[in-house]
Amino acid sequence: MFPQDKMVSDLVEKRKNELIELASKLIQIPSVNPPGDVSELAYFIKDYLSNYGISTETYEPEKNRITVIGKVGKKNGRTLIFNGHMDTVPIGDRNRWSFDPFSGKVVNNILYGRGACDMKGGLAALMFAQILLTKFENEINGRLLLMAVPDEETGSAYGTKWCLENDIVKGDACVLGEPSLLKLCRIGEKGWFVFKMVTEGKIAHGSTPMLGENAILKMLNVVMRLQELTKKKVKVPQEYEEIIEQSKNFLAEVTGNSAVGDVLDHLTMNFGVIRGGVKVNVVPDRCEMEVDCRIPVGLTVSEVLAQINKAISDIKGVRVEVINATDPTVTSPKEEIVQILYEKASKLTEERPILYIQQSATDARFFRLKGIPAFSYGPGNGIKYAHAYNEQVHVKEIINAAKVYLATALSYLK
Amino acid sequence: MEEVKKAGLETPRINVIGKLKSSHGKEPVLVLDSHTDTVPAGSGWSVDPFGGIIKDGKIYGRGASDCKGGLASMTAAMDALVRSEIEFEGTVIITATVDDEIAGTLGARYLLEKGYIKPTYAIVGEGSQSTTEPKALDVVTTFGGRTWIKMATKGKAAHGGAPHLGINAIDKMIKVILAVEKELKIKPHPLYPGTINLGTIRGGTKTNVVPDYCEATFDIRFGPGETVDNILNKIGKIVEKIQSEDPELTVTEITPFERREAFEVPPEHELVKTLTKHIVNIVGKPPKYVGTLGSGNAYHYWDVLKAPAVFFGPGYPPTLHKPDEYVEIDMLKYTTKIYVLTALDLCKPLM
Secondary structure, three states, rough: HHHHHHHHHHHHHHHHHHHHHHOOOOOOOEEEOOOOOOHHHHHHHHHHHHOOOOEEEEEEEEEEEEEEEEEOOOOOEEEEEEEEEEEEEOOOOOHHOOOOOOOEEEEEEEEEEOOHHHHHHHHHHHHHHHHHHHHOOOOOOOEEEEEEEEHHHHHHOOHHHHHOOOOOOOOEEEEEOOOOOOOOEEEEEEEEEEEEEEEEEEEEEOOOOHEEEEEHHHHHHHHHHHHHHOOEEEOOOHHHHHHHHHHHHHHHHHHHOOOHHHOOOEEEEEEEEEEOOOOOOOEEOOOEEEEEEEEEOOOOHHHHHHHHHHHHOOOEEEEEEEEEEEEEEEEOOHHHHHHHHHHHHHHHHOOOOOEEEEEOOOOOHHHHHOOOEEEEEOOOOOOHHOOOOOOEEEEEHHHHHHHHHHHHHHHOOO | OHHHHHOOOOOOOOOOEEOOOOEEOOOOOEEEEEEEEOOOOOOOOOOOOOOOOOEEEEEEEEOOHHHHHHHHHHHHHHHHHHOOOOOOOOOOEEEEEEOOOOOOOHHHHHHHOOOOOOOOEEEOOOEEOOOOOOOEEOOEEEEEEEEEEEEEEOOOOEEOHHHHEEEOOHHHHHHHHHHHHHHHOOOOOOOEEOEOOOEEEEEEEOOOOOEEEEEEEEEEOOOOOHHHHHHHHHOOOHHHHHHOOOOOOEEEEEEEEEOOOOOOOOOOOOOHHHHHHHHHHHHHOOEEEEEEEEOOHHHHHHHHHHOOOEEEEOOHHHOOOOOOOEEEEHHHHHHHHHHHHHHHHHEEEOO
């Protein structure tokens, strides 16, 4: 271990109780979304950082959707961004929790509560790393921005997305503290294409269906064509082939289901909502279906749209309406920030991280779309505990995460 | 009014029953039934829909054919029977009933279920003027059946980005629909091909969640020889088969929420034979025995008491529910005479 890494490790170890108390406190201040009001937590974080002499700013583009930005360092060099979201998903059925979801209790080194894993544990570690970085303020070049953001669980319109689109935050690299078991560097994610299919037919009385044209039956035909598109394996760019392979293996291992890995190199389509017809005894002249399609690295939204249009080209009276779309994004593993964190993680924890491309969306995509290399690395088993009952995280992961974040910042800003 | 409210209706419903005083109240009981309600006038009329205008041998207006023409003929026939002072061993009844147009239960069905009338057979005055020959009358002796079936599938919710981890109830419903459309064979009848209409589908609540529920409704039409239970059995077998091929496919519901059996009154039945005899006498041409998709009030006689019932009335079916609805005066005259003669023939006059 480099002397500096040893020093970082000791520094965090010495104050680990303070760190875990912070994580626990973050859980005790509810910030469930919906409704998504994070004001109490945001002002707690602002005050907490200020107490350590960190200058902070807040932004509130929509009532109670507050972003807190803490700044350490100088403007004269590179800017590293730490990003963590404050909001959590709702608790669901309280009876299915075996403990108070807002107690933030630690039992046998496990921290329990809504947000423990996704991602108040990670946020506490990011905050703590920034606080400890203040000790080195005179030794670093550039600065570290910590973004504590709202609204991640519901699309980020007033959180990360808003901050980047309005140039509130600019930077050269970003680390997000989303849970990855400290095992994964989540460098890429699938794209997202939400669309609606509409079929039109001809109305007739239900007793004479031969005189009409049934829009629902037409939709079934459309669905079968779309299903065909999800069966093809997507050609992955060579640079990411190996990463996709190891990501698939990891997914298969954690879920115990080898088919699950296929989502990483296949289009998936969830036929989420279907509505057709008005009355049982009328031939339906309209049917609508909403589809949530996820696009693997190697394909783009416009390519998928072209495939869909081609697949249904011979069916009359059907159209596609785009609701929402984002291309897949990926940060190259060759980026300096990835390399630094990878190295620090390998040294400070017992794990060499796995470079990983994931199926679900995170705020990382907004940075990547702005050309800022970004990836997630953080404490917690997100596959098991994110959005789940009895959410929890091991305190050791939070402590190790803080070490890796601090060491990474020191190295990137040296 | 209590029953009216229970049926979800507001305005009072009044059925009228007229019994020939000179009937001795024994069997057979012949009911002449016409409904008093009409569909709304709608637009596109060239005459006042409520003017009852007489022009070129026709009476125009909403209800002329459906079914006030029939009601007028039946009333005139009763009047003639009263004036004749003929006594009957059997019974002749006229009913003017409500709610036919909304397929309600407070009209003929109510009278039957409450036991106010106990017919041996019934003539329902729905229009049966021939659509193929001028100045001729047919008899509707065959009535199609229908059943409306709701089916539901159950899945397992999961995140939309990982559809493999859930079971999509919409996908499963699609399998069910395709199997039903392909494999459900409805027994054909010369007048009814047997049809299936997939009327509605509803599934899922959010695009990014694998839907755990989907439901669809079917409108199935069939002719005599097929029954609702038989159709349900066949659907049950189809579902069983696809469930055995796909363990993740779960159909939670196959519920008929409307059932009307098909039925026919055979040409050799006394009622049809007697009507035919008098149609030949009065019109000069034998009737055709035809079928209809809906069964109107005839269904209630058959369903509640298994009493044979036919449609025979002066109205002209192609004008039903349309603007410029009319009835031919000649048909009114014919049917009045035929009702009288048929009652005289069937109800054992004591002369």
